[in-house]
Amino acid sequence: MRKALCVILSALFILPACSCGAGMKRYTRIITGYFDTATSVTAYDISDEAFEEHISEFEVLLKDYDELYSIYDDVEGINNLKTINDNAGIAPVTVDQKIIDLLLYGRECYELSDGKVNICFGSVLRIWHQYREEDANTLPGEDELSEALLHTSIDDLVIDEAASTVYLQDPLMSLDVGAIAKGYAGKMICEYASEHLWHDAAVSFGGNVITFGNKNADGHTPWNILIENPDLDSEDEFLTVKTTDNCVITSGDYQRFYIVDGKRYCHIIDPETLFPASNFTSVTVICDDSALGDLLSTLLFIEDQEEGLSLIESLDGVEAIWTDQEYNVTYSSGALNYAG
Amino acid sequence: MQDDIRRFGKKDIILIAVIIAASVIAAFIAFTTSHEGSTVVITVSGEEYGRYPIDTDRVITVDTGSGINEITINNGEAYVSYADCPQGICAHHKPVSRSGESIICVPHEVVIFIESEDFEGGYDAVSG
Numbered sequence: 403m404r405k406a407l408c409v410i411l412s413a414l415f416i417l418p419a420c421s422c423g424a425g426m427k428r429y430t431r432i433i434t435g436y437f438d439t440a441t442s443v444t445a446y447d448i449s450d451e452a453f454e455e456h457i458s459e460f461e462v463l464l465k466d467y468d469e470l471y472s473i474y475d476d477v478e479g480i481n482n483l484k485t486i487n488d489n490a491g492i493a494p495v496t497v498d499q500k501i502i503d504l505l506l507y508g509r510e511c512y513e514l515s516d517g518k519v520n521i522c523f524g525s526v527l528r529i530w531h532q533y534r535e536e537d538a539n540t541l542p543g544e545d546e547l548s549e550a551l552l553h554t555s556i557d558d559l560v561i562d563e564a565a566s567t568v569y570l571q572d573p574l575m576s577l578d579v580g581a582i583a584k585g586y587a588g589k590m591i592c593e594y595a596s597e598h599l600w601h602d603a604a605v606s607f608g609g610n611v612i613t614f615g616n617k618n619a620d621g622h623t624p625w626n627i628l629i630e631n632p633d634l635d636s637e638d639e640f641l642t643v644k645t646t647d648n649c650v651i652t653s654g655d656y657q658r659f660y661i662v663d664g665k666r667y668c669h670i671i672d673p674e675t676l677f678p679a680s681n682f683t684s685v686t687v688i689c690d691d692s693a694l695g696d697l698l699s700t701l702l703f704i705e706d707q708e709e710g711l712s713l714i715e716s717l718d719g720v721e722a723i724w725t726d727q728e729y730n731v732t733y734s735s736g737a738l739n740y741a742g
Numbered sequence: 743m744q745d746d747i748r749r750f751g752k753k754d755i756i757l758i759a760v761i762i763a764a765s766v767i768a769a770f771i772a773f774t775t776s777h778e779g780s781t782v783v784i785t786v787s788g789e790e791y792g793r794y795p796i797d798t799d800r801v802i803t804v805d806t807g808s809g810i811n812e813i814t815i816n817n818g819e820a821y822v823s824y825a826d827c828p829q830g831i832c833a834h835h836k837p838v839s840r841s842g843e844s845i846i847c848v849p850h851e852v853v854i855f856i857e858s859e860d861f862e863g864g865y866d867a868v869s870g
Contacts, residue, residue: 432844433788434851442844444866537828604866611869628843630870637836642865650869657831657870686869 423602423619429453433461436468437584439608445600446619456599463594467587470500473524473578483577487524491573496566504579504586505561505568511582511697512556518673519700522559524576525550530671530678534660541662547676550574554673580669584610585651585696592692611650612692629741632656632684632725641723641731643688643740651695653703654684672704679704682724688740689720698722707732780858782820784813787851796820796839796856806850813854820854821845840864 426446433441441464447453469477473484486495508521529542529550558571570577579586588607592614595603602615604625617623624644631640632654643650655668655678672679687699702710702722714722714734721737733741784791786806794800794815801823802813811832812824819837822845832847841864844855858864 430842430855430857432785432846432853432855434846434848434853435787439848440846440853442867444842535828606867606869609868609870611867613867617866625866626842626864628865628868628870630868631836632870634834643869650867652869654870684870 423616423621426602426619427453428618429457431457433457433464436464437471437587437608439584440606441608442606443603444605445603446615447600460591460595460599463591464587467500467591470498471504471579471583471587473576483579486568486570487576490570490575494560494562494565494567494569497568499566500590501568502561502563502566504583505559505577506563507586507693508577508579508582509556509559509561514697515701517556518704519581519697520554520556520673521577521579521582522556522570522575523554523671523673524578525553525574526673526676527578527580527671528576530667530669534658534667534669537660539662541667544676551676581700582693582696584608585649586693588612588649588696589692607692609652610692610696613645613649614647616646629684629686629723630654630656633729641686641741643686645688645740648688648690648740649692649695650686650688651692651699652684652686653699655680656683670700670703680727681706682726683729684725685710686723687714687720688722688737689717694720781856782813782815783853783855783857785853785855791852793857804850804852806852809847809850811847811850811852820856822847822854825850842866842868844868 423446425448428446430442430444443457443460447456469480470482472482473487476484481495481497483501489495505521511519526547529546533542553572553574555572558575560569560571584607588610592605592612596614602619604611604613611627613625617625624646627643627645627650629641629643629652631638634656653670655666658669659666668678670679671677682703685699685702687695687702689695698720707724710724711734714720721734721740723737723741724732780796782794782796784802784804786804791804792802796815796818799816804811804813809826811822814821814823819839821837822832822835825833825847827847827849832845835845838845838856841856841858843865844853846853
């Protein structure tokens with residue numbers, strides 16, 4: 403009886419000393435230079451050496467997708483989205499399967515969103531991008547935007563899957579995948595990462611958060627995800643989401659914008675008005691597919707509250723949180739299970 | 743077996759007392775040595791630039807070659823007090839102090855990150 407007591411008490415003494423899953427250590431790395439944003443990885447790994455090896459592999463994937471999906475940079479020896487845009491109206495471009503897959507997904511997004519999220523909207527988006535970069539003190543003219551709108555037809559996107567080529571029929575059209583690229587690339591990268599790199603990780607691709615496994619690598623603790631406060635002047639913590647094997651994706655107007663006459667003009671453009679959407683300052687989507695989440699967060703940012711809420715309630719396992727310009731917060735029916 | 747069953751005696755009580763005392767001391771050490779936001783880690787283009795205890799006030803000027811970020815550690819928190827990047831988003835970010843919080847200057851590739859032993863109260867990722 404004394405021996406049993408010894409064993410039990412010794413075990414109780416030792417157990418509290420480790421809060422992580424056996425032998426796992428927690429690591430965090432923030433990687434800059436890809437997708438024009440920062441990517442953070444918090445993962446549990448067996449040793450410093452193992453983590454360095456895994457994070458290098460992760461960064462290679464990040465670089466690969468970043469180069470392929472870029473519409474701004476030429477990459478030597480690689481045909482990427484910029485190459486396709488530069489050859490609009492000229493010739494089909496042979497591309498990597500990862501580009502074909504992204505663009506096919508883009509077409510699906512067009513259908514799902516009734517045309518509101520359109521990867522062929524580059525000619526209009528490019529105008530707004532330019533005004534933002536130059537921090538102009540004027541807005542683009544209606545004529546300029548309407549003319550650009552004439553070159554945004556998804557039907558002019560020709561994908562030949564057998565030949566692995568992409569051709570833009572209209573010489574004045576261009577691809578812009580900003581609404582879905584991070585979510586899609588993130589999904590692909592994390593599918594690989596969860597199989598080959600780490601059992602437990604929380605990754606943020608410029609604010610598109612994907613989680614798998616558990617915090618503490620203990621098989622049960624949910625990850626603790628902070629939703630950024632859209633009020634830049636506030637020092638308060640905004641909302642947190644506790645979840646596992648799930649994605650938390652936020653679209654907002656508080657990072658990429660410029661100001662004219664005291665009013666903010668953000669980077670998410672409503673295809674009906676051709677102007678930045680302004681119903682909300684932040685929309686967060688919680689779902690287990692980050693590509694879908696990226697599409698939905700953009701769509702919900704553009705749509706009004708009623709349409710958006712109705713869409714989310716019709717989707718199983720998807721929740722959303724909207725914050726309007728007065729910082730009023732609306733939750734979909736299941737969102738409070740995760741958030742607070 | 744009958745011979746092994748002895749009465750619960752003084753030695754047993756001492757053994758239990760020692761183990762409990764040791765557990766209490768270990769727990770005390772664990773709770774008092776972990777505290778929120780212990781180190782401010784600054785990286786530039788992925789390379790570690792410096793690590794600074796959050797409870798020591800200082801100003802760090804990082805000249806990245808493509809621009810300047812001035813980071814102030816004051817009163818147990820860190821923030822960007824000056825930056826010459828195009829939009830100044832990093833300078834607008836609220837001060838950080840909790841494990842997992844960060845401020846990032848994307849154009850200059852400067853990351854200010856809070857690292858600590860205490861992960862329970864900290865975030866694992868930020869969506870925004």
